[in-house]
Amino acid sequence: IFIPVVLSIAARLQLSPSRLMMPLAFAGLISGMLSLVATPPNVVVHSELVRHGEAGFSFFSFTPFGLVVLVLGIGYMLLTRHWLNGEVRKDGRVESRRTLLDLVLDYKLNGRERRLRIRPQSPLIGHNLGELQLRTRHGANVIGIERQHKFTTRVIAADSGTVLHQGDVLLLDLFAKHDNLRSLCQTMHLEPLHFKAAYFIDQSQDLGMAEVSLPPGSQLIGKSILELAFRTRYGLNVVGLRRDQAAIEEQLVEEKLRLGDTLLVVGPWKAVRQLQSKPKDFLVLSLPAEIDLVAPARTRAPQALLSLAVMVGLMVSGAVPNVMAALIGCLLMGAGRCIDMNSAYRAIHWQSLVLIVGMLPFAQALQKTGGIDLAVGGLVNVLGGAGPSAILACLFAVTAVIGLFISNTATAVLMAPVAVSTAAQLGMSPYPFAMTVALAASAAFMTPVSSPVNTLVLGPGQYRFADFVKIGVPFTVLVMLVTIVMVPWFFGL
Template sequence: MALPPVTTGMAVTFGLVFAALALFVSEKLPPDVTAIGILVALAVLEPLTQVSPAEALSGFGSAATLTVLAMYILSEGVQRTGIVERLGLFLGRITGGEERRVLAATVSTTGLSAGFVNNTPVVAVFIPMVTDLAEQAGISRSRLLMPLSFAAMLGGKLTLVGTASNLIASDLAVDLLDRGPIGMFEFTPLGIVVLVVGIVYLVTVGRWLVPERVAVDTDLTEAYEMEDHLSLVTVREESPFVGESVHEVQEVIDGDEEVRADLLRIERDGEGVIAATTDRIVETGDALVVRSTLRDLNRLVERYTLRQLPREVVTEEDLLGERGQLVEAVVLPDSDLVGTSIGESILTRRLDTTVLAVKREGELLREDLAERRLRAGDTLLLQTTPAAAQYLTDTDDLALVREPKRPLGFDEVEPEPLSDRTPIALATLAGVVLVAALDLLPIVIAALAGVFVMLVTDCLSTRQAYDAVSWNVIFLLAGILPLGMALQRTGGAALVAALLAEVSAFVPTLVLLGLVFVVSGLVAALITPVAMTVLMIPVAVDTASRVGADGFAFLLAVLFAGGAAFATPIGYQTNLMVYGPGGYRFTDFTRVGLPLQLLLAVVVTVGIAVLYGV
């Protein structure tokens, strides 16, 4: 079988693909910014890429993009009813604290929820629930958080609306195959098999492989290894700090170029107050909790006539004070905090919150934090107030890892009352699914109609609807879709498909189908399932036509591979969300996720052959 010749247009398009892949993997630019850059390049290079400016912009008006946008809003409407939190409390009450039951209940509930509600908010809500479950049961939360993310990914393949990549696949099915859009429940039978197999793996083999990275009942200062960065000092009578307010003292320290330190708490006569929330005047004998390196501490003590208490270990309790909380929180993918430096963020400027440490991709950051820019998935150790913590979670900037006020024993917890709009929100989502399933309206129209109903019935305000949308994903979608178009028109997809088809001379078609799944899954683990789906489906469909196989079967292999990006923490945003809270290392995802990915390669390949034919 002869390979098509490599043209200049094909080479340019491949160059753009490799540039996009390099930027996605290196994270030199946010993925959505990369996608917009690719969009512009495709239009500017129209004679070579064969994508006109109008076609380069067509991604913004595609059915997939608009449906994803609408489903974010519908998910938010359901989320605000409080029904997901109640599921978590119910889960806590029925498990009885036994580890295997806790794990099975966690992954089952999460997987089923993610089939209909966007899995990012599901995981955001379940992180504190699961952490509390682990604490109640005496289990390391590391044992539950990775399975939580994997289950959310698996559940996304239960229905067409489970993930954005499903909707893209449906759009591409119309363009590339002689058929209509994928039905709402068309691949649900295989999705159920995949979810069941995944759950069985997670509660058996996966349970044995998932490491215990965070010990039970670990003090937060110990978990973040703060012992060399937190100290207790007292104010001597001759100290220049005497008579100054706490804020003035901090300003003096900030103005000293040779000392870098932060005041965290001031204590007098057994009463402690968070430094960021008070204007208290410093007096002789006051005890100050300071965050600094040992070198800076020595300079601070010497310059400002303080006395260090070397034998005093600063614990979590020492950082609380009146109206204070010490919390862990994850920066969500769509947070306004992403890209802002800690020193200039709303945390320090307006919310009386101090970032004590950051967990990022297995690394623990505790120095020079003010200049560091926050990333999605960063786990922050915060000294804050209840009001500030509530504000940040309400605005969907952060997800708390552990609810600071939740008592042990879920029977003692009274859930918040459900919204009076709960029946409307749930009925609206069910109506959208039913209308699309019965093919009464295209799914994009059904979803937009659902958004309209939620807005006019006050399930959501207009602002909440706009805030619910992951605009970075929308721009990623709109920017990357034309790249798939260029691959098809220049013959790039045909060239890759021809190379894959050459393999068919040595292996059966079923094995080739499994190879497409494995390759797609590994690509998704590096560049996100959305980008992988756009790039791989044209290749998979062309490969099928060259070997005389069913193009829909190969499309399904890519679709399900998009939900199997388990091998790295960077492939899917829910993996990033549990990376820090679970204390995981990069290789933990490979150890637990790669065997599951290979197992599903067999299950999906055989399942497609049995249920849909090859």
């Protein structure tokens, strides 16, 4: 989720993505140490405790350790940031995707944006945009409308059937002279408002842009924007036209389109994405980087937060089992229309699910054949006289090393029975041993294949295998030291 956000931040600050991608990966792994449900290994270890008749971990049992590791990770990244310089271009700039601001500057849209509120006595109230014909009569193109909805303000799409209400704020692309604006405000009783960013870039969660070209055979060639009724057909407004690498600013809507013309269209992101399904008429040249930051169900954020709060509350209180609390949270998300069935189905990480299901019989087979007893006996015979801290350190190291070759979830499935059986043979509490395995499984910092999180940032950060070893191994040792000091202190042996 955060990779596009961090790439956008790197582009704006003229930084190499390598400076930020690895801290992002480390933060993602550390987040798994903050709560019971933050990562699958925690749930696996908890389930193993329950299977042996223990109460298991509570929702916040992991939090003290995770917070200490988080603070340690922030300090560690600040100290080692010079190792993450990465490679930048010879001109000092970082290669990045074009943004909305780049498109605004390329098509010379600065100064054309206006926000006008409809006053109570305005003759626009009760009429739709098709009847008013603001574009042809006043040179004003309505690209969106801010409308108050209960406790929030929403930006709704502007099409010919949109009826205007009192208090609506019109987002205008004004390609006429300023005298026309004054006349429009006086005759239509409109109140000019300030805007926060160039050409409504601050509305990028609702309004997007796309650059499209006209391929051979396009039905748009030879016709003007007005003749095509472009907004009615595609739900988008044409606000820019480039021909022979030059932006055309005069009489844009009346200009006959030619083969190879490049159009800049503005409108809801949903309509922008749909352009890609019309290859006969358009060739989508570029979509701005902001498209990756759009929250599809942003208006449902309160319902989503409420569902999350209910789930956490049920887990913390222990009123229902954790699995039931998670299921209730999912059902509330669906009831609040935060997610639909197709999106929920796609969100399931089937690889992890199949991996856990497949590894459980493997762990069971090790128990039944005496493999786990053999491993535990060898561990106790070698380190039994060295004390519990040495055994915890060995458990951490073995778990971390196994995690270099298989996923951390599979590692937890294998090592959780070993940890619990070791505690039983030593006559100690199983909780410190189980917690050590859980934290070690999440400490997958050492190689790019240790965790899917590391693999995801490998490309955008332009890292080499050695970069993870250089940064990850020392930090893993620090996490091990924190674990063997804090875990016995919290849980006792």
